[in-house]
Amino acid sequence: MSIKREWTTPITAGSFLLLAVTGVFMFFHAAPGLAKEAHEWVSWIFLAAAAFHLAVNFAAFKKYLTERKGQVLVGAFALILLVSFAPVGGSGEPPFVAPLRALGKAPLTTLAQVAQTSPEQMIAQLKQEGLAVQSAQQSLSELVGDDLHKQTRFLKMLLDK
Structure with missing residues (x-):
C-alpha cells in the first residue's frame, strides 16, 4: 500500500483547522453545539x-x-x-464545577428559591422526570447520584424558564 501526499496533507490540514478552532472555543469555555x-x-x-504524513x-x-x-524544538x-x-495544586476542574457541585448538594427548597419557583412545583417537575422525591430537603445529588453530568x-431543566 502506498501512502499518498495528496490525501495525507489535506486531511492533516483540515483536521488541524477543526482542532485549532474548537480548541480555542474550548479554552474560553464557549464551545458551541x-x-x-x-x-x-x-x-x-x-x-x-x-x-x-510523517511516514x-x-x-x-x-x-x-x-x-x-x-532537536531543541521537538525536545521542548x-x-x-x-x-x-x-x-x-487544586482539583484540576474548571472553575464552574464547584458552584455546580454546591447546587447539586443544596436542598430542593434552596434550589426552588434560586429557580424562583415553589418547592412543590419543583418536586412535581422532578417526579414528572421519573425521580422518586420524598422530601423538599433532599438534594439533586441524593436523587440522581454524584454524576455531575446528570x-x-x-439543574438546567429546573432553571430554564
Missing part, C-alpha cells in the same frame, strides 16, 4: 493523518532532527508534554 465532541473525535483522525515525509523529518534547532514540546502530566442536566 458539538464542538467539544468534534474536537475529541476528530483528534483521532488528526493523529492518524499526522502519522501517515510520507520521514526523510525530511529525520533531516530536521539532525539539526540543533529541530516533549518536555512540555512531560510536565503536563505532573500533578498540580445533576447539571436536571
Whole structure:
C-alpha cells in the first residue's frame, strides 16, 4: 500500500483547522453545539493523518532532527508534554464545577428559591422526570447520584424558564 501526499496533507490540514478552532472555543469555555465532541473525535483522525504524513515525509523529518534547532524544538514540546502530566495544586476542574457541585448538594427548597419557583412545583417537575422525591430537603445529588453530568442536566431543566 502506498501512502499518498495528496490525501495525507489535506486531511492533516483540515483536521488541524477543526482542532485549532474548537480548541480555542474550548479554552474560553464557549464551545458551541458539538464542538467539544468534534474536537475529541476528530483528534483521532488528526493523529492518524499526522502519522501517515510523517511516514510520507520521514526523510525530511529525520533531516530536521539532525539539526540543533529541530532537536531543541521537538525536545521542548516533549518536555512540555512531560510536565503536563505532573500533578498540580487544586482539583484540576474548571472553575464552574464547584458552584455546580454546591447546587447539586443544596436542598430542593434552596434550589426552588434560586429557580424562583415553589418547592412543590419543583418536586412535581422532578417526579414528572421519573425521580422518586420524598422530601423538599433532599438534594439533586441524593436523587440522581454524584454524576455531575446528570445533576447539571436536571439543574438546567429546573432553571430554564
